[in-house]
Amino acid sequence: MSKTCENPELLSLSTPGEPLREWTAEEIEPSVMIAMMETVMQIAKLQPDFESRRLARKTAVKFRY
């Protein structure tokens, strides 16, 4: 048996056609995003090649300003 929602506002989630970044920027506060990143970080670092992948993104040239 299916249920219907009486408040259509509750169903106004993004659709797959909307860009994910736009949806994220509109719906998620930076502090919530950072909490999500912390969780992702803890899971991602369990990957066996995690450190070598990180190293590939590093810049070896010293920054001067």
Place this chain on the structure above:
Amino acid sequence: MPIFASVFLALNEAGVPFLVIGGHAVVLHGHLRNTFDLDLLIAESKLAPARASLTKLGYRTYFETDAFLQLQAPENLPPLDLMIVDDQTFGRIEVTANHKILDGHQIRIPDALRLIALKLHATRDPARRTTETDWQDVAGLIAATNRSLEDPELRTIMSQYGGPRALTEIKRRVKNV
């Protein structure tokens, strides 16, 4: 679950000034994206006390050059990188830094223009495997801080740190962020 507080406290207790850079700084400026590590900017004269305090927390060196120190994290602490700059550079970035709250602690991040300079610098490293995230960050920072591409200071930074193709690369992405 806050995981950065121990790092911030350890560096503060060791008397190591730092700025949060990388993905967290980008997010705190309002351009939301994911990241897998915590990046901190420190002055090279503070590298020894920084390393000592982080070693006490259980961090181990994975790789280092004179430009960065990549640290392998113990359980419950974030993957961490220290970007090392000369003291004069640190001072020049620090002076215009913005104060933010991260994990309940007041931290500092470079202002948008200095963060853009750091990102543009990264795009010019031929050894870097991909620069798309850096370009997206630059475009995102410009959009999130409502900065005009005609801003003279931004133009100077784009030219100085991003090189001749920077403006084209940024224009192409600004409308898509």
